[in-house]
Amino acid sequence: MKASKIIPILLSVLIVACNKPNSSTKMHSSEVSNEIYSGPIIDMHVHAFGENSGFSAMLGVEMSQSMTGKAYKAPATMEEVKEETFARFDDHHIVKAMVAGGEDWYDSSPERVIIGNSHHFSIKELKEKHAEGKLEVLGEVAPNYNGILPTDTSLTKYFDLAVELDIPIAYHMFPGGPPGGAYGPYPNIRAHQGKPLQLEEILIARPTMRIYIMHAGWPYLEDMKALMYAHPQVYVDLGVISWVLTRKEFHHFLKGLVDAGFGKRIMFGSDQMIWPETITDGIEAVNSATFLTLKQKEDIFYNNAATFLRLSEEEIKSHKEEMD
Numbered sequence: 001m002k003a004s005k006i007i008p009i010l011l012s013v014l015i016v017a018c019n020k021p022n023s024s025t026k027m028h029s030s031e032v033s034n035e036i037y038s039g040p041i042i043d044m045h046v047h048a049f050g051e052n053s054g055f056s057a058m059l060g061v062e063m064s065q066s067m068t069g070k071a072y073k074a075p076a077t078m079e080e081v082k083e084e085t086f087a088r089f090d091d092h093h094i095v096k097a098m099v100a101g102g103e104d105w106y107d108s109s110p111e112r113v114i115i116g117n118s119h120h121f122s123i124k125e126l127k128e129k130h131a132e133g134k135l136e137v138l139g140e141v142a143p144n145y146n147g148i149l150p151t152d153t154s155l156t157k158y159f160d161l162a163v164e165l166d167i168p169i170a171y172h173m174f175p176g177g178p179p180g181g182a183y184g185p186y187p188n189i190r191a192h193q194g195k196p197l198q199l200e201e202i203l204i205a206r207p208t209m210r211i212y213i214m215h216a217g218w219p220y221l222e223d224m225k226a227l228m229y230a231h232p233q234v235y236v237d238l239g240v241i242s243w244v245l246t247r248k249e250f251h252h253f254l255k256g257l258v259d260a261g262f263g264k265r266i267m268f269g270s271d272q273m274i275w276p277e278t279i280t281d282g283i284e285a286v287n288s289a290t291f292l293t294l295k296q297k298e299d300i301f302y303n304n305a306a307t308f309l310r311l312s313e314e315e316i317k318s319h320k321e322e323m324d
């Protein structure tokens, strides 16, 4: 989910209805029979917002913005958001994190932060950032917040840039903001604009493009299965659907992709914006999936992203050995 203009009032009236997830990664054996993954994690979807972002108005405020009814309270300042996010990274052994806007956080943990920057910069600016080591992922690219389809010609140069620089592009299709976003902060957003199969010709024209679909293209499960079958280079992150949806719906969607055979191209992402607790909830949402084996969880939490990001054998080994 992007962020610039989310209106607290809209969020505060949003939905209610399900179970509060346990805030610990450990679960009681009576709750589930499956094994809990506790190894290194790569979070492919984190945000660092500046003090002047649209999220600032939500700092220090408790609000519910999900289909679960759970309320999250943001820390009082963006500095605290950063500190608490890194504390959660430590707690959960998050060894790498793609942080959109991560330039601001890089110095706090250079070995961990993968810097993302989006299409809000010009091609010239992005090339300069890349040359300075400040562009490792092109994302989060989420033009649909402004009603712009991926096929819009204004985006062509960004897909081409990802190919030219040989860096991943993180593309957001749906959901767009909180439920009912078109009636509040995002008047131009439309649900049908999030359909993943729109990407087909873009992919065909750029077979070497390293792309992942943020939030896994929810709720278009059939489209995503078709897209991932037809285009084996496409990866997904779980993103916000791991904590904004009911646990049942999240598991239904995840199971659909895994059962279809795409378990090697699903990556964990928390979409942590200003609520660090969502990292914990997102991890627990995957760990509580009784239909996943421990190996499948390891793939989702670490191995698939390590492959997608082309981490070296030495780095992978060091991440895994840290845990021994």
Ligand SMILES: [Zn+2]
Pocket: 001, 002, 045, 047, 140, 271
């Ligand atoms: Zn996001």
